[in-house]
Amino acid sequence: MTKFADLDLRAPILRAVEESGYETMTPIQSKAIPKVLEGKDLIAVAQTGTGKTAAFSLPIIQLLVNGEGKRKPKTARSLILAPTRELALQIEENIRGYAKYLHYKIALVFGGVSQKPQVKSLSQGTDILIATPGRLLDLMDQGHVRLNEVEYFVLDEADRMLDMGFIRDIKKIVATLPKKRQTLFFSATMPKTVEGLANSILTNPHRVDIAPAATTADKVDQYVLFVPKNLKNKLLAHILKDETIDRAIIFTRTKHGANRVSKKLDQLGITSAAIHGNKSQNARQAALNQFRDGEIRTLVATDVAARGIDVDGISHVINFDLPNEEESYVHRIGRTARAGKTGISLSFCDHEERAYLKGIERLIRQKIKIMDNHPFHIEGIQPADYAKADDDEEDTTRRPRRPRNRGRNNKRHNQPSNKQEKSTNPAKSRRPTKGPHTAKPNKNKNKKRRPNPKQR
């Protein structure tokens, strides 16, 4: 079964899907939708860009039509949890499209903005509630919403949820859901911790594995450009002279880095906007819209802010800084090469970032090609030697230290932690690569650290 028309979906849903321009199902959709329609719990390993949003939302929209349940004030018939505001917004936008010929109440709840309109939208009861965990818990604590009527529960990007320190929030939320419910669990990767969470909230799930995270990297033409840290700006300007790069997303590790790069680009007459956790929701949305509409050519983003961004036609992903978590690299380059298209990624790598590069290459199981036809090399060092030098050194690739949990009462709890984005600076989070202190990371030590609830 490959066509939406072959599914047993109601006419208003099929009509909306057709109008979205979809005809053929993506692999995750053809594997997941029939099972969800049968009422099975689902565990799906798939990442953004595979069509997973429709894979969980279309059957839920259908099941809600068939369902017995009625909307009751301050309750929700289905709940979709997403790690970031951007992803939550994206999901809501898609669902509103798919359900446009049905009379559903759809509510969206996330932190960083006034809760008043959200409280109002919950007061009459909702059919589909899309939420980030922190704000949802706040509203539950204040008595604005109860989850005891939820029939369908989706946990999206579970791996990211755990990375962002949401595990306790998720457990609290799940504890208030009825035992009798259908649960759909989505994650781009399935490390042991995520598997553990899945086992604790799913019942006899059907499992669907779409290409493991690392293989999406195959569709992107990837290059690494060795460059001294202080010349990265010049290299970026040099690259963006190429006018065939019409829509590029540029990743930095820190919020300040994103601001700096965006400012520099503006000075050079290259239109850009920065999005990161310190920007208001409205500012982020405005920047995304400008980027989507082609009013600005470049978007400079941190990893957290970029989650869930769904913009077609991004021709280039430029890693101004390499991420210190290898999987972020795969998420980043996945912003291009969407919907069957190809894309190019250009990763700047300075001396201190070489260990990150090694970790990334290990994850994607391929060597990234070196692009050396640019003028900003380190004097006297050939790029090939530069890459090779790494092999002589002990591997210090390890997970970054995460800041301690500051607790939900912290007044900044609605914002992604500035510290966390900062802590990813390799110069700060890593010791020099030679010498006796380069012993292998102490795994037990890492285990004790608690991640920080970053964004609500």
Ligand code: AMP
């Ligand atoms: P997602 O993985 O849900 O973020 O979806 C990635 C992109 O693919 C979004 O722009 C969707 O609108 C689009 N999409 C989802 N399903 C299909 C489909 N069956 N055919 C064409 N495009 C789709």
